[in-house]
Amino acid sequence: MAKVYGQTVFEQYLQANRRSKELNDRARSLLPGGITRTSVYFDPFPPYMEYGVGCRIHDVDGNERIDFSNNYTALILGHCPPAVVNAVQAQVTRGSAFAAPTRHEIDLAEVIAERIPSVRRVRFASSGTEAVMFALRLARAFTGCRKIAKAEGGFHGTSEYAAVSVSPDLDLAGDARTPVSLAAAQGVPDRVVEDVVVFPFNDIDATEAIVRRHRGDLAAVIVEPVLGSSGMIPARPDYLQALREITAQNGVLLILDEIITLRLAPGGAQSIYGVTPDLTVMGKIIGGGYPVAAFGGRAEIMALLDPEGGRPPIPQSGTFNGNPIGMIAGLATLRQLTPAVYDRLNGMGDDLRRRLRDLFSRKRVAAQVTGMGSLLNLHFSGVEVTDFRTMRTGDGGRLRQVFFGLLNEGIYLAPRGMACLSTAMGDEEVLAFVRATERALET
Ligand SMILES: Cc1ncc(COP(=O)(O)O)c(C=O)c1O
Numbered sequence: 001m002a003k004v005y006g007q008t009v010f011e012q013y014l015q016a017n018r019r020s021k022e023l024n025d026r027a028r029s030l031l032p033g034g035i036t037r038t039s040v041y042f043d044p045f046p047p048y049m050e051y052g053v054g055c056r057i058h059d060v061d062g063n064e065r066i067d068f069s070n071n072y073t074a075l076i077l078g079h080c081p082p083a084v085v086n087a088v089q090a091q092v093t094r095g096s097a098f099a100a101p102t103r104h105e106i107d108l109a110e111v112i113a114e115r116i117p118s119v120r121r122v123r124f125a126s127s128g129t130e131a132v133m134f135a136l137r138l139a140r141a142f143t144g145c146r147k148i149a150k151a152e153g154g155f156h157g158t159s160e161y162a163a164v165s166v167s168p169d170l171d172l173a174g175d176a177r178t179p180v181s182l183a184a185a186q187g188v189p190d191r192v193v194e195d196v197v198v199f200p201f202n203d204i205d206a207t208e209a210i211v212r213r214h215r216g217d218l219a220a221v222i223v224e225p226v227l228g229s230s231g232m233i234p235a236r237p238d239y240l241q242a243l244r245e246i247t248a249q250n251g252v253l254l255i256l257d258e259i260i261t262l263r264l265a266p267g268g269a270q271s272i273y274g275v276t277p278d279l280t281v282m283g284k285i286i287g288g289g290y291p292v293a294a295f296g297g298r299a300e301i302m303a304l305l306d307p308e309g310g311r312p313p314i315p316q317s318g319t320f321n322g323n324p325i326g327m328i329a330g331l332a333t334l335r336q337l338t339p340a341v342y343d344r345l346n347g348m349g350d351d352l353r354r355r356l357r358d359l360f361s362r363k364r365v366a367a368q369v370t371g372m373g374s375l376l377n378l379h380f381s382g383v384e385v386t387d388f389r390t391m392r393t394g395d396g397g398r399l400r401q402v403f404f405g406l407l408n409e410g411i412y413l414a415p416r417g418m419a420c421l422s423t424a425m426g427d428e429e430v431l432a433f434v435r436a437t438e439r440a441l442e443t
Contacts, residue, residue, distance in 0.1 A: 009404040009443045016408065019060040020047045039072060042415040047407075052079030054424040057412060065412040066429050068419035073228075073260050073375065074284035076345070077333055078424025084288045087332040088325055097323040104327035111334050112286065112294065115266045116258075118276045122296030123305055124322045128259045128283035129157030131293035132222070134305075134316060135279045136161050139220035139253045141314055142301045147214055149221045149252075151201040152179040153230035153388025156222055156257050156281070163188045164196040166229070168388075176389055177206040201227050201387040202235060204242040211246050220253040220279075221246075225261045225269030231391040232370050232377035232418055240273045253301070259283035259293070263420070264373040265342055285337075288329030291320070341423055346373040348421050348430055355434045363441055378402070378417035378437075405440025 014021065024045035027034035035041045047059040055078045057067045067079065077084065091104075109122050125131040136148055136159075148161050152173070156162035165173070166184035174180035179198040183190075197214050199207040201223070211218065225240060227233040240256075247254040256277040261269035262285050270277060279297035286292055296302060304313045320326070353369045353376055360367040366382035379385045380398040399417050406413060411433055413419040419433070
């Protein structure tokens with residue numbers, strides 16, 4: 001009988017994660033799929049976590065793994081960093097949320113504005129989805145235009161306008177240079193899809209042609225400096241600058257979604273690429289492990305939120321916006337993130353990517369390691385991965401096999417091959433990842 005592709009790694013996973021399976025069975029009668037967040041699910045079930053400290057996480061079966069997911073890049077200091085735990089503990093007995101502002105949101109806003117000069121005004125939200133939703137609404141209100149342009153494969157959360165061409169079916173997505181806008185979920189209204197224009201990431205000429213075609217109707221271009229959910233693909237050095245010029249020339253706002261890329265430098269990717277957006281969306285690391293996001297930018301755009309003198313053109317609500325626990329955790333985290341800390345973290349990322357590329361070439365495995373700074377993604381493809389469509393050339397079966405091999409070897413990463421580092425890691429963890437990958441390739 002032919003050997004089932006990678007059967008043993010899956011069997012090994014099932015055997016070592018029996019309690020997680022029991023919890024998943026129990027959860028399924030209430031929570032669809034037994035989970036409450038699609039990105040944490042993988043077939044047949046994910047491990048259920050018990051606790052995490054530093055760069056290590058422990059599941060209900062007693063398995064310890066090095067956490068290279070870091071809650072999808074949010075935990076830049078790893079789990080329970082003492083500075084954050086102490087700051088949060090001091091606030092927990094003083095109140096978790098008030099229907100009133102606190103000084104903590106001013107403290108965090110000041111640090112953000114100091115680090116990211118394009119952020120002249122800022123507002124907090126509780127999730128990146130919400131922050132993106134407000135940034136897009138601001139852009140539409142400020143310009144009076146209804147359309148939004150986004151990259152094919154770009155992920156900006158799950159609000160209606162963001163839920164277009166996130167992971168489109170290539171049989172339906174049309175020509176690479178003029179991608180068709182496709183709903184990313186059932187229930188997204190056709191009218192919304194019609195108002196979202198899709199462009200190919202990293203292709204300046206095609207993007208320019210699309211922006212020009214829709215000028216007059218287009219409020220904003222929103223883009224991630226590193227295409228995240230499509231495989232940690234950095235923008236080419238001149239792509240973001242070209243986008244800045246194209247948007248300015250056509251009267252369109254530029255929104256950078258830096259929810260992941262604030263990981264790259266104190267001033268985010270915009271400080272590396274030398275681009276000044278009109279608006280920036282932030283999240284993940286700015287909450288220090290708690291649910292905090294933000295959006296900010298030019299004062300005259302953000303003025304649409306200002307309630308002085310009556311109801312603002314764009315009211316913003318959110319029961320937990322600016323809650324002191326999240327603000328304090330975010331502040332404690334950003335204070336740890338000095339330029340030297342970023343340099344060490346990014347250097348570890350460069351080292352890990354280099355070692356993995358060496359491994360793949362030594363083993364003659366057709367694979368790419370994309371990424372930048374502390375962010376990386378494995379792709380089992382012989383094609384250079386520069387956008388959503390080249391990412392799709394990857395061998396999903398091979399990736400799944402290596403993913404389970406890594407899980408069994410004590411390495412936790414995202415099923416799509418995304419990994420990131422935390423400051424709680426060092427050379428030991430970098431080498432552990434490479435050795436585990438080598439073993440996983442042999443399974
Ligand atoms: C680039 C980007 N934008 C937006 C979001 C949505 O943020 P949240 O999950 O906090 O709603 C994410 C989340 O992964 C993201 O990576």
